[in-house]
Amino acid sequence: MAYQLYRNTTLGNSLQESLDELIQSQQITPQLALQVLLQFDKAINCALAQRVRNRVNFRGSLNTYRFCDNVWTFVLNDVEFREVTELTKVDKVKIVACDGKNTTE
Amino acid sequence: MACFNPVPKLYRSVIEDVIEGVRNLFAEEGIEEQVLKDLKQLWETKVLQSKATEDFFRNSIQSPLFTLQLPHSLHQTLQSATASLVIPAGRTLPSFTTAELGTSNSSANFTFPGYPIHVPAGVTLQTVSGHLYKVNVPIMVTQTSGRAGILQHPIQQVFQQLGQPSVVQTSVPQLNPCCLQATTEKSQRIETVLQQPTVLPSGPVDRKHLENATSDILVSPGNEHKIVPEALLCHQESSQYVSLPGVVFSPQVSQTNSNVESVLSGSASMTQNLHDESLSTSPHGALHQHVTDTQLHILKNGMYGCESVKQPRNIEEPSNIPVSEKDSNSQVDLSIRVTDDDTGEIIQVDGTGDTSSNEEIGSARDVDENEFLGVIDAGDLKVLEEEADSISNEDSATNSSDKEDPQVDIVEEDPLNSGDDVSEQDVPDLFDTDNVIVCQYDKIHRSKNKWKFYLKDGVMCFGGRDYVFAKAIGDAEW
Numbered sequence: 002m003a004y005q006l007y008r009n010t011t012l013g014n015s016l017q018e019s020l021d022e023l024i025q026s027q028q029i030t031p032q033l034a035l036q037v038l039l040q041f042d043k044a045i046n047c048a049l050a051q052r053v054r055n056r057v058n059f060r061g062s063l064n065t066y067r068f069c070d071n072v073w074t075f076v077l078n079d080v081e082f083r084e085v086t087e088l089t090k091v092d093k094v095k096i097v098a099c100d101g102k103n104t105t106e
Numbered sequence: 107m108a109c110f111n112p113v114p115k116l117y118r119s120v121i122e123d124v125i126e127g128v129r130n131l132f133a134e135e136g137i138e139e140q141v142l143k144d145l146k147q148l149w150e151t152k153v154l155q156s157k158a159t160e161d162f163f164r165n166s167i168q169s170p171l172f173t174l175q176l177p178h179s180l181h182q183t184l185q186s187a188t189a190s191l192v193i194p195a196g197r198t199l200p201s202f203t204t205a206e207l208g209t210s211n212s213s214a215n216f217t218f219p220g221y222p223i224h225v226p227a228g229v230t231l232q233t234v235s236g237h238l239y240k241v242n243v244p245i246m247v248t249q250t251s252g253r254a255g256i257l258q259h260p261i262q263q264v265f266q267q268l269g270q271p272s273v274v275q276t277s278v279p280q281l282n283p284c285c286l287q288a289t290t291e292k293s294q295r296i297e298t299v300l301q302q303p304t305v306l307p308s309g310p311v312d313r314k315h316l317e318n319a320t321s322d323i324l325v326s327p328g329n330e331h332k333i334v335p336e337a338l339l340c341h342q343e344s345s346q347y348v349s350l351p352g353v354v355f356s357p358q359v360s361q362t363n364s365n366v367e368s369v370l371s372g373s374a375s376m377t378q379n380l381h382d383e384s385l386s387t388s389p390h391g392a393l394h395q396h397v398t399d400t401q402l403h404i405l406k407n408g409m410y411g412c413e414s415v416k417q418p419r420n421i422e423e424p425s426n427i428p429v430s431e432k433d434s435n436s437q438v439d440l441s442i443r444v445t446d447d448d449t450g451e452i453i454q455v456d457g458t459g460d461t462s463s464n465e466e467i468g469s470a471r472d473v474d475e476n477e478f479l480g481v482i483d484a485g486d487l488k489v490l491e492e493e494a495d496s497i498s499n500e501d502s503a504t505n506s507s508d509k510e511d512p513q514v515d516i517v518e519e520d521p522l523n524s525g526d527d528v529s530e531q532d533v534p535d536l537f538d539t540d541n542v543i544v545c546q547y548d549k550i551h552r553s554k555n556k557w558k559f560y561l562k563d564g565v566m567c568f569g570g571r572d573y574v575f576a577k578a579i580g581d582a583e584w
Contacts, residue, residue, distance in 0.1 A: 058578070
């Protein structure tokens with residue numbers, strides 16, 4: 002089962018909102034919406050694993066760290082993200098990371 | 107080839123995969139294909155609106171299917187806009203930047219399709235009937251079937267009618283709650299309020315002209331700091347006070363003067379009441395004050411988002427009332443201060459005390475006590491107040507007098523041990539940020555306070571913009 006981690010992204014949230022609207026108008030059932038989300042989980046996990054190839058480096062200062070249920074959550078401050086093409090600086094970023102070793106995709 | 111920004115292509119491919127993947131599911135459930143198309147459309151629209159991928163639809167270009175006319179005279183307006191005008195049409199999604207439109211000195215003609223059109227701020231639209239609308243806030247324009255499109259009142263803020271004075275001068279259009287669909291929470295509240303179409307007058311010219319425009323207007327949900335929600339909030343307040351909207355909305359009225367006048371007179375009578383009441387002295391002052399405060403609040407809300415001729419008058423009113431209150435209080439204050447000065451020299455400061463820090467409050471209580479007790483020795487008064495203190499020790503409002511006064515103590519007590527307090531704001535706010543990375547970790551390494559992160563398959567969202575990575579390596583010091 003693929004991680005449901007990516008539901009809290011722009012793509013995932015917009016899908017959930019769209020599904021909610023259809024549920025509100027009773028065009029689909031909540032059960033069907035759940036199936037759609039599961040399909041989304043598979044698709045996004047697969048897409049990220051296979052279709053994305055770029056690398057990013059970053060450096061910053063660690064404000065907090067948390068490890069619970071095999072999920073790391075970090076909050077970093079004053080971070081620079083460096084890619085080949087561009088540099089992005091943010092003053093605060095939250096990283097949520099699931100275990101990359103145990104996925105059965 | 108989106109080599110420099112793989113996100114739009116990736117998102118599109120994910121959307122396609124998901125839709126294809128669930129097609130069978132939908133069929134099994136007996137759900138129409140149209141619902142699946144609606145889902146896809148909604149999804150794409152939301153992704154588009156989110157500015158996660160600015161050029162989400164840039165790559166596919168086909169012949170335009172719309173006729174939205176952008177007259178040359180609005181060239182300057184277009185140039186000043188910074189957002190691009192993206193008009194999706196099913197799968198063919200032409201995109202035109204304002205720069206392109208500006209330099210070409212032309213109008214883009216589009217027939218209105220059955221698909222939502224995202225129109226950013228600064229663009230002026232002209233409908234088939236030839237009426238012009240300047241968009242102040244980004245909107246989503248859709249077409250609904252079977253209903254005559256009627257522009258909503260708030261559009262007065264969203265759209266400034268241009269070009270045709272006779273149209274401009276007409277009053278605010280009639281509200282039609284059926285046509286106004288909004289996707290934000292605020293807008294949902296507004297929708298219920300707008301089911302009072304009798305509130306605002308409408309001109310016959312407007313109705314005709316609006317019926318020609320066969321489109322409904324949706325307020326873009328992505329906007330957070332726009333005039334429209336506030337303008338609509340005016341409506342919300344108006345549900346309680348029917349005559350108010352006439353005050354707050356711009357009376358650019360030439361054709362429906364009589365209606366507006368009646369509305370204004372209704373509000374005028376209300377505002378007259380505000381003047382007439384003397385809030386502090388009359389026994390009904392408290393009630394009226396409450397009502398008036400509410401009205402003032404509404405007026406202020408009305409003023410905030412809307413232009414109004416009545417605005418100066420509205421500004422006057424709130425200032426009148428607090429002044430009168432101040433006057434009454436100040437008289438009391440003066441007398442009290444004299445008393446305090448006399449007794450101030452013998453005030454002793456105790457180690458324990460209550461929390462009053464306001465001389466006036468304490469003084470007010472002194473005045474009350476004097477009224478009840480008549481002439482009392484200072485010592486007796488002190489005893490009485492000590493008793494009162496023990497009873498109402500925690501009640502700062504009924505604090506004892508300044509004799510025992512703890513004003514100095516209060517100052518000492520608050521900071522006492524307050525330095526040991528751990529600020530509570532860290533935890534809930536700390537994890538609340540717009541910049542989020544969702545990914546998987548290969549390895550997380552720590553050495554003393556030096557952390558190394560080996561991450562993979564991540565989606566990053568910085569200030570609304572999305573990025574992806576296959577691998578990310580990071581260093582941080584804790």
